[in-house]
Amino acid sequence: MKxxxxxIPKASKMEKRMTEFLxxxxxxxxxxxxxxxxxxxxxxxxxxxxxxxxxxxIKTLPIVSVTGFIIGLVITMQMHPVMVRFGAEAFLPGSVxxxxxxxxxxxxxxxxxxxxxxSGIGAELGSMRVTEQIDAMEVSGVNPFKYLVVxxxxxxxxxxxxxxxxxxxxxxxxxxxxxxxxxxxxxxYFLDSVVASVEFGDAIPGILKTFVFGFIVGIVGSYKGYTAxxxxxxxxxxxxxxxxxxxxxxxxxxxxLVKVTLWLWPTI
Amino acid sequence: MNIxxxxxxxxxxxxxxxxxxxxxxxxxxxxxxxxxGQSGTGKSVLLKCMVRLLEPDSGEIYIEGINVLxxxxxxxxNVRKHLGFLFQGAALYDSMSVRENLEFPLIRHFNFTPxxxxxxxxxxxxxxxLEEAIDKMPSELSGGMKxxxxxxxxxxxxxxxxxxxEPTTGLDPITSKEISSLILELQKSLKMTSVxxxxxxxxxxxxxxxxxxxxxxxxxxxxxxTELTTSSDxxxxxxxxxxxxxxxxxxx
Numbered sequence: 020m021k022x023x024x025x026x027i028p029k030a031s032k033m034e035k036r037m038t039e040f041l042x043x044x045x046x047x048x049x050x051x052x053x054x055x056x057x058x059x060x061x062x063x064x065x066x067x068x069x070x071x072x073x074x075x076x077i078k079t080l081p082i083v084s085v086t087g088f089i090i091g092l093v094i095t096m097q098m099h100p101v102m103v104r105f106g107a108e109a110f111l112p113g114s115v116x117x118x119x120x121x122x123x124x125x126x127x128x129x130x131x132x133x134x135x136x137x138s139g140i141g142a143e144l145g146s147m148r149v150t151e152q153i154d155a156m157e158v159s160g161v162n163p164f165k166y167l168v169v170x171x172x173x174x175x176x177x178x179x180x181x182x183x184x185x186x187x188x189x190x191x192x193x194x195x196x197x198x199x200x201x202x203x204x205x206x207x208y209f210l211d212s213v214v215a216s217v218e219f220g221d222a223i224p225g226i227l228k229t230f231v232f233g234f235i236v237g238i239v240g241s242y243k244g245y246t247a248x249x250x251x252x253x254x255x256x257x258x259x260x261x262x263x264x265x266x267x268x269x270x271x272x273x274x275x276l277v278k279v280t281l282w283l284w285p286t287i
Numbered sequence: 288m289n290i291x292x293x294x295x296x297x298x299x300x301x302x303x304x305x306x307x308x309x310x311x312x313x314x315x316x317x318x319x320x321x322x323x324g325q326s327g328t329g330k331s332v333l334l335k336c337m338v339r340l341l342e343p344d345s346g347e348i349y350i351e352g353i354n355v356l357x358x359x360x361x362x363x364x365n366v367r368k369h370l371g372f373l374f375q376g377a378a379l380y381d382s383m384s385v386r387e388n389l390e391f392p393l394i395r396h397f398n399f400t401p402x403x404x405x406x407x408x409x410x411x412x413x414x415x416x417l418e419e420a421i422d423k424m425p426s427e428l429s430g431g432m433k434x435x436x437x438x439x440x441x442x443x444x445x446x447x448x449x450x451x452x453e454p455t456t457g458l459d460p461i462t463s464k465e466i467s468s469l470i471l472e473l474q475k476s477l478k479m480t481s482v483x484x485x486x487x488x489x490x491x492x493x494x495x496x497x498x499x500x501x502x503x504x505x506x507x508x509x510x511x512x513t514e515l516t517t518s519s520d521x522x523x524x525x526x527x528x529x530x531x532x533x534x535x536x537x538x539x
Binding site: 041090146147150151154155158159160161162178 | 335338340360364365367368370372374375376378379380381382391392395397444
């Protein structure tokens, strides 16, 4: 009897969550459709895009620098004993390089970027929504979607690949430091080994997918903020869910994009 | 007299809750129309429908003879350029200074030189007596100052029609009276037509040429403030007695 009483609210809660999830997917789909419709309509707000790229890049630079350095250092230190076990220490820089360029660099940077930027966009636009600033902009004859959303999505899409290249470089610095610590290798040998192992074809899919990740961060953060309701509580919820949804979507899309890349270019 | 706002049989519902039910309303050029009503009777919804922040379910809204409900987004923005809207919380852009807030509509819609823009900004700030706030951020301003800057931003494009959503809510009686007097002063000097949604009887007494009372989604009463406050109608007596008590409490 007790079980049947508790199972009804659980079911309805589940149903409510499922409805909310499906509504969010539909909303995101419409939102991105609106984005693609608006990008061809003037004014193009180049100055705003540049401003957001500056802000997002500077805001994220310290944390991605630290993360990139530590990732490079730790991965190298972790892989060193394994490589020693197989007598393959000479391949350490190359194997670390490939994992950083193909997967770790792009995905870790995207996840850090999502945590830092998606929540920021969600909170900023959410706060503008609940304090009627977006309405004020619309009433003044300015298209707020174009001015606030399109510019942010563009900025995220184009700044993330730049940050990823930077993080890969910093991760190599960390990796080199680890190699010097554990193996006493010269930087010339390290560089030779990396260059010999990592090909241009390794970098291209990794960098290209960061455009998709950047777009995801921008669109999810903007969607959550732009559609925020229920005052300050709604703003907090927008910021939190923006991070969760964009991080999850980055991982799902990474899985899909890796499969697509291997299918399109099996030799890579 | 020209009719600036002509609303015909406007209806708006949220789900099964009917907020506006066949509301019709005319506002003449240069007139200050006050909209009264209890909370949730659709006063702000009426204002938001007028600028299409909300889409009505049926009816027609003519602003200077143009039915705004039939306009494309581009045409609608052209109409909106000539409207002013003061939001309840002033809705100043947080990330911009006072100067940038005031500059925003000028940069977007007009081809003024930087010098002309600066002159216009200084001129409207002088009108609202806040010249010293030009480089402040909205977070550094008090509630009354925010309202004044919001008002300055709304009038900087010299609109022919101003819409006010609770312009004195949340302000102390002295600031409230100052804002009401400022609204009247600006309306006279700029020859604007205004629609003011308010609960504040003191504000209405200062501003209103004519007032309507919304109840249950319809325009239940219409007249001057004196006619409405001295009416023997039970609803109006009840409504204004509450307003007067609230007003006296605020004054005390």
